[in-house]
Amino acid sequence: MNAPFHALPPPRSLPWAASLLLALAAALPAQADERQLLPANTPKAYTQECASCHTAYPPGMLPAPSWQRVMSGLDKHYGTDASLDEKTVQQLATWLQAHAGTYKRVAEQPPQDRITQANWFKREHREIDAAVWKHASVRSAANCAACHSGAERGNFSEHGLRFPAGLDERYRRAWQD
Known part of the structure; x- marks a missing residue:
């Protein structure tokens, strides 16, 4: 008589498989947060200043060079003077650089550093x-x-x-x- 069919692998391989699944599950929320959500350490100045005129975009939506240009040109921010004091500019620029998008779809620098002109945005x-x-x-x-x-x-x-x-x-x- 044939041995019964077992859907699960032998017990000695379960700890390895469980560890792999836990590691993958732990990585998924972090990647989703990077792509979609504002980081937990979002400076209050970012939501107060930037979100007073438009969406407080998650920094992962643009690459670091784009954020650098945005922050260095606040006096002519898409046709508006969005100037801030130097201390706030430095705080926000540092935070944006640290959380800028690095994954493939955001690696491109969109025209005029506009999120709405990025290829991924247009596709979506x-x-x-x-x-x-x-x-x-x-x-x-x-x-x-x-x-x-x-x-x-x-x-x-x-x-x-x-x-x-x-x-x-x-x-x-x-x-x-």
């Missing part, structure tokens, strides 16, 4: 009609909170998407895919 939003970005409840591609309910925490998960208020139903297809 390719089904959004141009009229949506101009709608009164959205205003621009930089207004992440119009569609992403977790944007203020740096969470851009598709699970937290919402259809912008007042937007014509014909555009809903992009939110349902």
